[in-house]
Amino acid sequence: MTAETIAIASDHAGFALKQVLKDRLQKDGFQPLDLGTDGPQSVDYPDFADKLAAALKDGRARRGVLVCGTGIGISIAANRHRHLRAALCHDTSSARLARQHNDANVLALGARLIGEEAALDTLQAFLTTGFDGGERHERRVGKLGQ
Numbered sequence: 796m797t798a799e800t801i802a803i804a805s806d807h808a809g810f811a812l813k814q815v816l817k818d819r820l821q822k823d824g825f826q827p828l829d830l831g832t833d834g835p836q837s838v839d840y841p842d843f844a845d846k847l848a849a850a851l852k853d854g855r856a857r858r859g860v861l862v863c864g865t866g867i868g869i870s871i872a873a874n875r876h877r878h879l880r881a882a883l884c885h886d887t888s889s890a891r892l893a894r895q896h897n898d899a900n901v902l903a904l905g906a907r908l909i910g911e912e913a914a915l916d917t918l919q920a921f922l923t924t925g926f927d928g929g930e931r932h933e934r935r936v937g938k939l940g941q
């Protein structure tokens with residue numbers, strides 16, 4: 796079985812946490828697709844949300860992770876793309892519910908607001924929880940893509 800590719804991108808504020816998440820993805824048997832940024836030099840978070848949107852659009856990955864300082868800017872940028880449902884999560888409960896109710900395909904994290912352990916737990920909840928499905932959730936999620 797081939798490892799699932801998970802796209803991952805950040806701005807400078809999320810760079811260090813991105814590296815930690817990337818290592819965990821690798822350890823857990825995923826294939827991270829690192830779309831940058833590649834260092835702590837200042838960059839613009841919308842550019843990295845756009846890179847991740849392109850990767851999900853053209854099928855290089857089905858799910859992704861975005862990191863900026865707060866997670867806010869990069870999740871706003873991600874959600875301008877209709878095929879992305881990016882959820883800014885701070886804990887395992889928000890990540891679990893983002894999957895169960897919203898079928899989120901992108902996890903956004905705020906590196907300046909979340910500790911490393913909490914970020915890793917949040918990532919795990921995001922990756923291991925399925926969409927609940929069912930008529931009401933499917934109807935609502937369907938409306939997001941219209």
Ligand code: RB5
Pocket residue numbers: 806808809840863864865866867868869
């Ligand atoms: C960068 O300084 C910071 O503004 C950015 O990482 C993010 O927090 C924006 O929402």
